[in-house]
Amino acid sequence: MSSPTVISEFKDFILKGNAISLAVGVIIGAAFGKIVEAITKGIIEPMINLAGGNPEVSLKLWVFDLGMVINAILALLITGAVLFFVFVRPMNRLLKKEEAAPAAPPEPSAEEKLLTEIRDLLAKN
Template structure:
């Protein structure tokens, strides 16, 4: 292996592994990746709510209005339990995503930001401290 983007230091396997892990770390720590993956998971969970609403409210209503022969008109034609179950499953999924992905990611990013923050310069000494320092230095002479 020569020198290039895939062999950062002469092609030694451990250095290559370190290089790949560092690249992966940079990729994962981008906010876009975490936001996109979280959005996909939440979107999939919300899709189940839409399916439940369609199956529990819209289809029975259309079947009732359109004269669908499979609709049995009893006291209620809507399946609200299907929708309630889907909403509960969505809330559980959202909570798990928040506590397993979002919260730890935010804590990690705050820790990384603290490490990257330069140390604050010490405040300038007050006039009293400067005067006392001058007196001390004069007494040493």
């Protein structure tokens, strides 16, 4: 009886799909968090400062920082595309190949063999 190697155990762990899905979810979640932060700092905070007054004395005009928001959205889209084409798509193809290989039918038990012989004998008579 041989013990499975570390590489084969790691391959089995990765091919379950849960690890890849979790990693992709964490990365996409972090990128989405940056979008929320950019919207908050670039759009919502300036609106609040305009309505409530800015406690800081500044000569800057009130503007929305749409560049920060657009940058965060583009970063999310690029990150998502890279994750999809580098990890998710090859993983799905690999899993489909493994599913496509048909499993050999199980060997009939001794009872099934005996019943098959009896059926064949009865069919001859």
